[in-house]
Amino acid sequence: MFNLLPRSTARGVTHTFIRSISYIKTPVRGLKKAQDSAMITAKGELRPWSTDAANLSGLKDFLGSEFALPDSLALQVLTHKSFQHGFKGYNEKLALIGDKLLKVHIDSYAIQQESTNVTRVNQINFDCLGSPMNKFLSNTNVLGEFALRHGLTDSIYWKCRLDNLGQSSPADSGLYSVAEKTMTAIVGAISLHHGGAKAAQFVNQKLLQGEDSLINIADEKYDSY
């Protein structure tokens, strides 16, 4: 609230005009927010939702030419439901199918390791399934860390969870959960676009091999969780 300068009338009586500014906390039904306000990234940058090369370069570099996705699908993979209140195409269903497929491939990898266990079935050791390490391979923190190390988190469109002071830390911002969804959505998108065989190849080559593979990350982080 602030006062304007007093004015004198012809009768010599002074009137003071007061103008109030009220903050309405409750949302107004039907009120539309400016679209730009929802396009601010977790780092506070304004980034348009588009298939520009700069937006998709992180994902394209990671996929390479062998597992490349069309730009529109790649943008959908990188868009979380929280972005723009789900108004843009988002990755929920890709993540749903990708999650189930990833679990199948991770378990397939585990049971097909060479084994001398007497209870193996046709050279397949089912007894490793259900072990803590086996379950940890598809854990949110492991997949989130994988996305972080491969530079995929910077490209994700999502709404960062903030506390009452407008602050957030990596632990409670929801970053790992969103990054996990993105990783599983990549698997789902490759499966739906290239087919199941290519998706299996992708999981084995890109996720389960290499220095920063899910297996190495899980082994590193196992004791801290």
Add this chain to the structure above:
Amino acid sequence: MLRVSQRLVSSRVGVSSAVRALSTSTACLSFKHSQRVFNTPQNRTDFGSYSLNYNPIPIPESEANLSPALHALRSRLQLTNEYPLSTLGRALTGSKSIDGEKYVNNAGMAQFGKNLINYYVTEHFLVKYPRLPTKVLNEVAYAHFSESSLSSTSTLWGIEVNNSTIIDSLISAESEQLRFGKLRFAKQFEDLTSQADEGIIELTTKDQRNRALGETTARAQAVQAIIAGIYAHRGRQAAREFIINHLIKNKKVDIDTLLQFPQATRELSRLCTREGLESPVSRLLAETGRNSAAPVFIVGVFSGNNKLGEGQGASLREAKTRAAVNALKGWYLYSPLDVQVPSITEADANTQFKSVYVDKGTVVI
């Protein structure tokens, strides 16, 4: 002429309460599995060196061959001789085995079979109905792979539960081979400690009760383990075909009834905005008996010149809502023709695969 509300407010797709009742959690299977104790190798990621710490042994094929029930079950499921009876016997050994069980249980096989079923069932419905809201898609898939559903399947397959106790078996001198053809697991007992009569001593310990299984869970795990056995002996493609033939094709779920729209007109408006269509407008197409006790109104909802849906009702409001629901169902229940599921390429990586339609996601209002 009626005009559909243009306000863009959040909406959601409801799921009928009847189906929601089906979605009782899968009883924390992962937690139960974590209770199993493993011989963990020094290199924790060397999965080939894991084993169960009670040092179980596999059922010998020669012993399993003496079980008529196993032969009958294998024939009934049209599993060929490639599927050994010892594996089938293992699939019928519950993950919470009865005390003194020396044979290996089906826990690991059940977990793998469960993952296979979850994937192939979800993939089937995702590709068949690509626009189905995620909640409804989950419910439809769950109706196929829930424990109660798999338990019913095991009953249809003629899997019997071994109800005789160890003492019964000893008294009747029942041969061990006869038990192999039946589902064997440690059954759950009610907690009697709080209501036991004076002088009654409970012989089961708390630990034994915790290691017990419900019959529904045990039956579901047997089905999952049998499918894992198909994967092990006949390959992934055979397991996929078995799941499609036995778990997907033989069960019909009326998806239409699962869709509920608490704010149909708002959701339709939001959908049209997202898809870049003209805002929906409801128009009265026909009416009769406006001033009578039983009027009927027929309303169509249009986006520009395109009719999206039509509904009829005893009031203008009802007819307008039904028209919007009709339009939304037309959108969500879209099913492309001649579509291939991605897993079809698993058998042969050179199979030509045509990319499937990917939906943008459920409309959020």
